[in-house]
Amino acid sequence: MIKQYALFSKTFPIVHWFFIAILVLVQVCSSYLILESNQLIFAWGVILPALPVLLFATASSYKRKYLHG
Secondary structure, eight states, X not given: OXXXXXXXXXXXXXXXXXXXXXXXXXXXXXXXXXXXHOOGGGGHHHHTTHHHHHHHHHHHHHHHHHOOO
């Protein structure tokens, strides 16, 4: 799965950046809602995007090592 996403992010970098922007937006909005409403249910919006971020980091490492150019 990591190899496939590394190839995908190399082939479609704009879509990859769109995914990253959506994840950042979810984290920022969830952080704001936690601070504004003091409800911890919005913590899921901070915790759940960590899973795709791990995929992005591993795919980036793979891309840097094996997909030159």
